[in-house]
Amino acid sequence: MRHLILILGDQLNRDSAVWDGFDPQVDAVWMAEVERESTKVWNHKARIVAFLAAMRHFAESLRQEDITVHYRRLDDPENHGDFRMELEAAVKKLRPQSLVMVEAGEWQVREDFRATAARLKLPLDEREDRHFMASHADFAKHAEGRKQLRMEYFYREMRQRYGVLMDGKKPMGGDWNYDSENRKSFGKEGPTLHAAPVRFLPDEITQGVMAVVEQKLAKHPGSLADFDWPVTPDEAQQALDDFIQHRLADFGDYQDAMWTNEPWLFHSRLSTAMNLKLLDPRDVIRAAEKAYQTGTAPLAAVEGFIRQILGWREYVRGIYWRFMPGYVTLNELQAHQRLPDFYWTGETDMNCLRETIGQTLRYGYAHHIQRLMVTGLFTLLLGVRPQEVHEWYLAVYVDAVEWVELPNTLGMSQHGDGGIMASKPYIASGKYIQRMSNYCAGCRYDPATSTGPKACPFTTLYWDFLMQHEPRLRLNQRMSMQVRNLARLSETEKQSIQAQAESIRQSLA
Ligand SMILES: Cc1cc2nc3c(=O)[nH]c(=O)nc-3n(C[C@H](O)[C@H](O)[C@H](O)COP(=O)(O)OP(=O)(O)OC[C@H]3O[C@@H](n4cnc5c(N)ncnc54)[C@H](O)[C@@H]3O)c2cc1C
Ligand code: SF4
Structure with a gap:
């Protein structure tokens, strides 16, 4: 064998650079479903199914072109469960002269492949990812x-x-x-x-993946009952047409x-x-x-x-x-609270969070503002460690891949990077959620109240956040109006808010 072409689960484009110079007579493809990728964060079942179903469909389409594909399935008893070990085993068996791949989309995965190739003493031809419009x-x-x-x-x-x-x-x-x-x-x-968006009901290949996931990764969060994501280029094109039209x-x-x-x-x-x-x-x-x-x-x-x-x-x-790699460790606001348990169940009396998390666990989807201004806003105001928030977002969304999830979560949503990604923290009280949704109408809390039994936790924590970070926020022109509003609060009100915020934090610690 001349080249072993390595294709990862998020590299399913047939026009990628990995195919440049490909010769089916002397080259072959390697793909592997490895358990570690589904368990390094506690992945939503729908995310795992979307990746594996798309991979299996892609491998099938290659075989139809008479391309040799060495494919390791998740439920293969000989599966090593890890990219590095799987690749080592494949190389020992197939003895290629070199490895070819498009650069991995995740920093650690890229490092792992480089290290494995070096250990195997094989040249690794790493090519640019042409899918993106900016190199x-x-x-x-x-x-x-x-x-x-x-x-x-x-x-x-x-x-x-x-x-x-x-x-x-x-x-x-x-x-x-x-x-x-x-x-x-x-x-x-x-x-x-x-019109409801076009749905793609699981075919035999996808159903096969669903059965393996339900059996092997039964305890993972999320449901597969509504799984209808596009898993082939044809389906993706139909989804695009449907969106444009409707x-x-x-x-x-x-x-x-x-x-x-x-x-x-x-x-x-x-x-x-x-x-x-x-x-x-x-x-x-x-x-x-x-x-x-x-x-x-x-x-x-x-x-x-x-x-x-x-x-x-x-x-x-x-x-x-x-x-990267330093970015993932940043915690500029020194936030150390743990992620509330209800992020994994949706069981909370805060209606906006119950709705957004419930929907996330059901479909593996929430739109941008639900991610930024409901689930993300709450952890930011509560002061949750951004790395824990990052792992939650990487786990629960079907579209989660680190290159896009991490800057959005740690940077835009949690301001953990101190402003590299966004010029100010995206903070708001419950009144923003009231304005943009109907969630508050069905909630036991009142978004206009910051203390007392009916106080909306978002509103309490919003004012507390402003007080806590006032020295830093004061220096930011885009935050000046919000900071100036603090002057409207009396000392007694401030103390009550701080006490209530502390009790929310303790109840969720
Ligand atoms: C905390 C947080 C975490 C996020 N994690 C992810 C993630 O893991 N994967 C992911 O693809 N997106 C992520 N996003 C961005 C955005 O929320 C999703 O891309 C979007 O909700 C996907 O739904 P859609 O395809 O219906 O998007 P639409 O609302 O229809 O937007 C169209 C497209 O624009 C792109 N897009 C929109 N906003 C962004 C953004 N902020 N950054 C990058 N691309 C964007 C997406 O490709 C999306 O499909 C995250 C945002 C936040 C605030
Ligand atoms: S009142 Fe507060 S907790 Fe309840 S839905 Fe509105 S913003 Fe969310």
């Missing part, structure tokens, strides 16, 4: 000489470079950003009638809104398909841009959606690789 070198060039990195400037460069929503050298419509038009909530009557037009207006029993609203559900590389971000962006050109969706919605992919998605990847 490491592109991001380094953008970051060069900047004191502070901000997504907005990176995004503008990407728009210009790829000519996306551009009118010559100017942004289409005159503005780079239509965010101010994209923050609507629903009225009392809730979201308008909208939900993109309202995506902008309601991207921050939340509503009971409405997990999807106008969101695309495309992150998992993109992260597994079943879908190319260029195709997603092109389809959205076309929807604007053909009048299917307004500019504000299309720009808002494209910004998430061409802007945020590429930007967080840049942050991850620029600041």
